Each structure stands twice: as C-alpha cells, then as structure tokens.
Amino acid sequence: MLSDAIKQEIESHIHEPEHRAAACTEALRIVQRERGWIDDESLAEVAEFLGMSPHELDGVATFFNLIHRRPVGRHVIRVCASVSCWVMGYEGLREKLLAHLGVEMGETTADGRFTVVPNQCLGCCDRAPALMIGRDLYRDVNPDALEAILEPYR
Amino acid sequence: MSDPTHDLPLTGAIKTDGTPLSLREYEAIGGYAAVRAALSGLAPADVTARVKDAGLRGRGGAGFPTGIKWALVPMGDDAPHPKYLVVNADEMEPGTFKDRLLLEGNPHQLIEGVILAAYAIQADIAYIFLRGEYTVAEDRLHHALHEAYEAGYLGRHILGGPWSLGLHLHMSIGRYICGEETALLNALEGKRATPRTKPPFPQISGLWGKPTIVNNVETLCNVPPIVARGAEWFKGLSRTPNGGTKMFGVSGKAKRPGLWERPLGTTIGEILDLAGGMRDGLTLRGIIPGGASTDFLGPEHLDVQMDFDTVPKVGSRMGTGTMILLDDRTCPVGMVHNLMQFFAQESCGWCTPCRDGLPWVQKVVGAIEAGQGREDDLDVLRRHARLLGPGLTFCALAPGATAPLGSALVRFKDDFERHIRDQRCAWN
C-alpha cells in the first residue's frame, strides 16, 4: 500500500490534473527512494494510483536508467563510465572497487550494503574520474582512497 | 571564476566559494531587472525581436537561432493554450559539464531567463527537465524556485500584471535520449522517451500537442543580459559574427582541466592554454571539440576559432563547446570503443539501423581493441559510419555516434590497422 505521505508527495507532482499519468516517473522515483527498488507490487500500486495499466508503467520503468526493477543494496554506487572518465582511469577505478567489494558490475555485496553499476557521464568531466553514492558525488577519485569514501555508508 | 578582463554575463557573478547566489544577492547585481522592464514596458514580440537581433543561437549543441524559433510559436487570441516553455537541463552528452555550473552557481539567472522566454511566447506553464544525477542542482533549484514564487516573479499575476506562469522542476529518471527535444517531451508526458516525427515541430505541436519551446540551460541564461543590455552589446562580446560568449571546457589529460566562459571565436589553442596545456610528457593527438557527438580534430587545429560557423569548415562542430583531449599514451581505438559503448547502450531502440547497428559497431571496435580484429572489420565500420549518418535514422543520436567513429577511422587509421595486424593493443 502506498502510504498517505507518499500519495501526497506524488500528488504534488501532478501539475496538470488532466495529465495525471505524467507524474509516473516522479512517482517511481519517490517510491524507489522509500523502498530501494520497484517490485511488481509497487509497480501495480503506482499504476493504479495514476490510472495507468501496470504494463504501461512497466514499459516506462524499464526504459530508464535510474529505476531499479530488481533488488539493490542499501547504497547504489554509480561509477561514471563515459569518455572523459575512461581517459582518466575509469577502468582501474572500477577494478579496484569491484575487487574491494568482492562483486562484479551490477551485483550487490553479500551483506546487502552496496550495489555497483556503471553510469553514463556524470557531468563533472574536468574532475574525472567520478562516482556517485546515493545522492553524493565524488570527483577526482583516487582508487587508493576508496575505503575512506565508502566508510560512512553503513 | 570571474576574470576582470572579460565581460562574462553567464559566470561573472558566480561566487568562488561554491555557494549559489540567493535571490537577494542576485537582485543586488541587477537580477530580475530585465523581467521588471519587460513586463512593464516591452511587448512579447519586442523580447523575441531583441533576442533575434542579438543573434543568440542555441547552446544545446545544434545552434539554431533562438529568436527565430520563438517567432514560430502561434501568438494572439486564437493561439492554442496552454503553451509551454521547457528547459533542457538533461546534460548527458559525454564530456559535457557546462550547464551544471550555471544551474548550481546561479539558478536565479536561469529562472529569469525562463520567465523572459515564457513571456515572449506567452507561455502558461514551464518545466525544467533536470537529469536525475544532478542532485545539488535539484536542491538549489527547489530553493530558488521557492524564493522566486514568494517574491512574485512566478505564479499568478506576476508582479501584479495580467500574465501568469507556473514553473515546475521535473527530475528525469535517466536516459541520454531524453536530451533530444521530442523524446524529452514524451518523457515529460510520462511515456517512454522515444523521439517523435518532425514535422510537426514542437513550436507548433509539442507537449500534449500544444505549442512548446525547448531551450538549453545556457541558451536561456543568456536571455536576461540580452534583454537588459541589448542586442548590440551582446554581438560585441563575440570575436566572430556569432553573438555572445560561450562556456568552454577541457577534459582529459591537460594540466588543469576546467570550464571557462569566453567570447565566441576563442581559438581551440587558447582554450587549451586556459587548461595549462597537456600534462608534462604527453603529446596531444586528438581533440573532440564539443562533446561525444562531434568529429575528432587534431593538433593542427589549434588556431580554429570555436563558433557555430567556423568549426564545420574544418570538418567538425562546436557542439556543446566542451572538448575532450586524446593524448599519445591513450589508445584511440579504446577511446572510440568507449564512445560506441555509450551510444549503443543509449540507443532508444526505436529505429533498426541505430538499435542493431550501434551494438554491432561496438562489438567490432571491441574485438579490434581486444586483439581479435579481422581484415574486413574496417570496411564494416566505414559502412556503418556512412549508413548511420545524418538523415538515415529517425533521430540525431546515431549520426552523433558516426561523428567520432568516422573521423577516427580516418585520423587514426594506422592505429586501427596496427591493432588488426598485431592482434593486440599496443597500449595495454
């Protein structure tokens, strides 16, 4: 069940009442923020609330990069994989991070703490390589400093 | 950021401590004066005329004249409503990091630009379409929007006059194709972000079939100073007939990569100098001048002036104005492979040549880089660079991919051939 607070927040993104379904991407964001990922039940709930079919909403949910239709860890690490970061050492950073966490790209650590995914250009190309953890951006990332960066994310 | 030797209308006011200008600070340097002047003394058509006379061209990459675009919107009592103004803040072109600074540093200048543009086309509703990863910009825009509503610059009866405008922040859930303006409109409508057929153009039939203007962040940030200081002043900022300044960036192995506002017509070499030149011991081999979708240039192009008309004369485009450097210790084939991986992943899947062609290109370049290239691979790549080019796919994403691909196949031909001949990458 969508809580009243979530429903209210979704409503606040309906700017034109005749276009209720337009808020569906914002709704997916909000529900994912609360639940970590979008399971089938959440999908059905959001669809019903906005007057869409679940399949229609799934078509949207699976189109975009930032919505998870599978479980993820408590913190999602997005490593910038685009060209400026690639030139500045993306591959080394990626290998070090994956080895440190003991996972492959796209996987979640056994303790459910982190999921690592590649991300397209994070838009801070003069400070490459870069990654995000949740809402936080890290630039000029030194692979040797990864442990300290990850430490606060429990 | 500010530099006293230049007039810097976009960044001159941005603070060096990394905090954004508050509403009060922005007003103290003349912010929102252009909105006050326009709403009390200029007809909407006058605002459009001023932007047209200034020669402002779209900063999102294509360079379409902004005033001419606005003038295509139906006006007058018979015009369909609501009309929309949409800010393209989806900045996701690899190597591009210019709108981030404008959004984070001075969100009110963008909001003022939105109000002026919306007034010019008599829009009723405006949206800022912001990429989901720009969380700092999200928080700052939320705050700035709140301030602007409180001060009466947004909402019903702006500054007590007859015109009203609602401005909403929409957070994207991520896909490069959302930056393509018609795909962006589908995303705003809550649909899969595949592009639409053009024509009809959004100016006539955009969001929910209503007249809509989509403009880039940097484009709109230029509007308040143009309205405040006039077309002649704006034209005078540039070193070439293209009016104004431009955000220029450098990424890659320069000494001090960064972002600077400089006159249009600043040369590639001068921009590279701002970045301190190449790191010691490295030699410049290639330059992608304006984001991933532009053709490679080379060290022989340092004297080329960056503007919309000059860069095409040497076979590339200014694009977003943020250049990516290739040095002699980085493998060009690997770099092209990374770019093709991006375009293949971000293909929206709507049309066959792009959906099936780009993954093929990615695999072939990947095989060459991995030492498994075959004799005829370069022909396969050349054919794709041609067949995915401008006009042959449903939108400009695939042609964007062919720009670095096609130019690299010529400029770095020896490197590609050596990979195939030696069955290995000499850089790895």
Ligand SMILES: Cc1cc2nc3c(=O)[nH]c(=O)nc-3n(C[C@H](O)[C@H](O)[C@H](O)COP(=O)(O)O)c2cc1C
């Ligand atoms: C695949 C693709 C991605 C694009 N991404 C962006 C973008 O992130 N930001 C942007 O302003 N324009 C982007 N554009 C260009 C827009 O379609 C459009 O031309 C632009 O927003 C118009 O604004 P302007 O005239 O102010 O430049 C993209 C185009 C294509 C084909």
Ligand code: SF4
């Ligand atoms: S060119 Fe690519 S991104 Fe554009 S419509 Fe076709 S498949 Fe989609």
